Amino acid sequence: MNKKIGFFGKIARFIxxxxxxxxxxxxxxxxxxxxxxxxxxxxxxxxSNTLLFVSLILAVMIFILIDQKMTLFTNTSAEVLxxxxxSAKYNKEAYVVEGLPEKVDITLMGSRSDLFIAKQSxxxxxxxxxxxxxxxxxxxxxxxxxxxxxxxSVNPSVANVNIYPKVSLSKTxxxxxxxxxxxxxxxxxxxxNASVDxxxxxxxxxxxxxxxxxxxxxxxxxxxxxxxxxxxIGNVTMKKVPLKAYDKDGNILxxxxxxxxxxxxxxxxxxxxxxxxxxVPKGTISLGKAISSIQMSSSNVVVYGNQSVLDTLQxxxxxxxxxxxxxxxxxxxxxxxxxxxxxMSLNNITASLTxxxxxxxxxENVNIDVRNLSDKYTVQGLTENDIxxxxxxxxxxxxxxxxxxxxxxxxINLKDYKPGEYEVPVKVEGVDTRVQYLSxxxxxxxxxxxx
Numbered sequence: 001m002n003k004k005i006g007f008f009g010k011i012a013r014f015i016x017x018x019x020x021x022x023x024x025x026x027x028x029x030x031x032x033x034x035x036x037x038x039x040x041x042x043x044x045x046x047x048s049n050t051l052l053f054v055s056l057i058l059a060v061m062i063f064i065l066i067d068q069k070m071t072l073f074t075n076t077s078a079e080v081l082x083x084x085x086x087s088a089k090y091n092k093e094a095y096v097v098e099g100l101p102e103k104v105d106i107t108l109m110g111s112r113s114d115l116f117i118a119k120q121s122x123x124x125x126x127x128x129x130x131x132x133x134x135x136x137x138x139x140x141x142x143x144x145x146x147x148x149x150x151x152x153s154v155n156p157s158v159a160n161v162n163i164y165p166k167v168s169l170s171k172t173x174x175x176x177x178x179x180x181x182x183x184x185x186x187x188x189x190x191x192x193n194a195s196v197d198x199x200x201x202x203x204x205x206x207x208x209x210x211x212x213x214x215x216x217x218x219x220x221x222x223x224x225x226x227x228x229x230x231x232x233i234g235n236v237t238m239k240k241v242p243l244k245a246y247d248k249d250g251n252i253l254x255x256x257x258x259x260x261x262x263x264x265x266x267x268x269x270x271x272x273x274x275x276x277x278x279x280v281p282k283g284t285i286s287l288g289k290a291i292s293s294i295q296m297s298s299s300n301v302v303v304y305g306n307q308s309v310l311d312t313l314q315x316x317x318x319x320x321x322x323x324x325x326x327x328x329x330x331x332x333x334x335x336x337x338x339x340x341x342x343x344m345s346l347n348n349i350t351a352s353l354t355x356x357x358x359x360x361x362x363x364e365n366v367n368i369d370v371r372n373l374s375d376k377y378t379v380q381g382l383t384e385n386d387i388x389x390x391x392x393x394x395x396x397x398x399x400x401x402x403x404x405x406x407x408x409x410x411x412i413n414l415k416d417y418k419p420g421e422y423e424v425p426v427k428v429e430g431v432d433t434r435v436q437y438l439s440x441x442x443x444x445x446x447x448x449x450x451x
Contacts (some may be wrong), residue, residue: 041202059373067187079115081106086141090129090163090329096204098211099161100127110150121146125154127161134163164204171201171219173243175237175264179226183268186304186344187231190269194221194241196261201245202256211255217248223264238268273310274302277335280433283323291434292324292356292396301335302345316344322349328354356396360362364390366408368426368444372415377448380416387443391428395435407431411438414448421447 006026062420083103090097104125108118123144129137139161141154175192183189203213221241228236240261245253301316330352337344365388370379381387389410395398412424423445428437 014287014426016172033267048329052141062378077112077115078109079119080106080224081108082302083117084125084143086125086127088127088129088424090132093360094166095129095134096164096209096211097129098162098164098209100159100179101141101156104141107153107155108145108150109152110147113148114150118146118150122324127159128403129161129163132163134165136160136162162209164206164209166202167205167213168200168202169205169213169216170198171216171245172198173262174218174220176220177220178222182226183228184231185232186272187268188271188304188306188342189335190265190307191224191267192223192272193267195264196259199243199262200258202258211253214257215247216245216253219243219245223266225266228266228268233270235349236268237266238266254383270304271307271310272302272304273313274300275313276315277301277346277349278315278317278433279333280317281322281353282319283321283325285322285355286324286326287292288358289326289355290395290399290436291353292399293354295352295354296433297350298346303338303341305341309338313338313341317348318351321355322353325353325355328352356398358394359397359400360392360394361400362390362392363403363405363408364388366391366405366410366428369409369411371411371413373417373448376450377417377419378451380447380449382445382447385441386446389426389428389439389441389444392438393435394432394438395432399432399434403432403435412444412446414446417448419448419450421445 040185082105084106085103088097088100108115108127110118123146125143126143127139127141129139132139137160139159141159143152143154145152172197173194175194177189177192180189199219201216201219203209203211205213207214221243223238223241227238241264242261243257243259245255245257247253275294277299279296281291285291286290303310303313303316310379316338317336319336322334330350332348332350334348335344335346336422368381368387368389373379391408391410393403393408408427408428408430410428412426414424423443425443426439426441428439430437
């Protein structure tokens with residue numbers, strides 16, 4: 001009995017020293033703040049019973065709060081750790097492993113305190129393949145739990161893996177330029193030269209493997225133009241350009257490449273060409289009228305693009321709608337950007353059209369050209385009338401007098417034609433866009449034969 005009384009006495013003295021006395025001091029300081037008009041409240045607060053009860057209530061509240069927190073922290077709960085990377089232990093120089101998941105989910109069960117520690121830890125998920133020979137194996141995926149009190153499950157917990165012997169092959173490197181749209185529109189990538197011609201790829205040559213070396217069709221250096229250090233004309237060396245292996249369908253294969261990245265020299269150029277602007281009227285001018293002159297705010301335009309594209313261009317057109325035009329008129333028209341051209345020094349011009357009285361005449365013996373016929377074939381006209389045509393031209397008299405047969409092109413389009421006899425339409429065009437051209441012969445008969 002004396003021991004019990006002594007034990008509870010110690011508890012009472014602890015509460016008095018740690019709780020009652022500090023609270024009493026606080027309450028006394030609060031009491032001193034009250035004026036003499038609040039003597040009743042001050043007397044009430046000064047009573048020892050009042051302070052004892054207040055201290056007791058506060059102590060009980062603190063005890064309940066701490067008890068609830070401790071209960072919450074010690075209750076069993078569960079947490080899911082998603083997408084934890086799986087590491088495999090095996091001889092990477094001698095073997096290739098397929099079928100092992102890259103990431104797994106781990107469900108942890110235990111107290112909240114243990115789960116908190118587990119979430120902060122860098123415990124690994126691993127598979128021990130050391131000692132296994134080439135072939136198919138069923139292996140367990142293990143989680144290195146940071147606390148023995150935690151129960152866990154791995155999803156998936158088992159994997160069927162294929163182990164293959166590793167072999168090496170030599171492969172030629174090609175280049176692939178990415179994000180050329182990020183380059184300044186006046187610049188082009190003229191040449192791309194890799195620092196090495198061949199690399200070594202390592203993996204398995206087993207045809208049943210997903211990433212078999214036998215499936216590698218090409219190894220490419222991915223030159224990303226967006227990573228150019230500057231966009232000045234000249235040579236730029238791009239360092240550590242990554243290499244990727246692809247199959248014949250363009251799918252990336254997960255094989256080892258040595259080196260994994262190389263340096264690539266990129267030649268940045270700005271090919272350009274000055275071309276005349278040709279205004280092309282579209283539509284039918286009012287009866288009895290024709291275009292006598294076309295004045296442009298600019299007669300030439302500088303175009304930028306690949307040199308191979310620029311070499312094929314002779315002019316840039318600007319289309320003007322002249323349908324039912326009766327009087328002289330000024331137009332603001334957009335230039336038609338040729339296919340393959342990246343940029344132009346002008347995008348639009350002002351064109352002033354002057355009208356005059358229309359007349360017409362026939363120009364005879366205009367030779368028919370053949371366009372787009374395969375080099376394997378040649379074409380023959382079945383009669384004399386099938387190799388030349390008469391072209392009717394309409395325009396103002398001063399313009400028509402200056403025309404010659406050489407200014408007019410009559411042609412037939414024989415793209416995709418094979419050997420045989422055909423009746424094909426004749427088309428006509430001319431250098432001077434103020435004139436309307438019409439072939440009096442609508443179709444000609446021809447024979448396509450092999451050379």
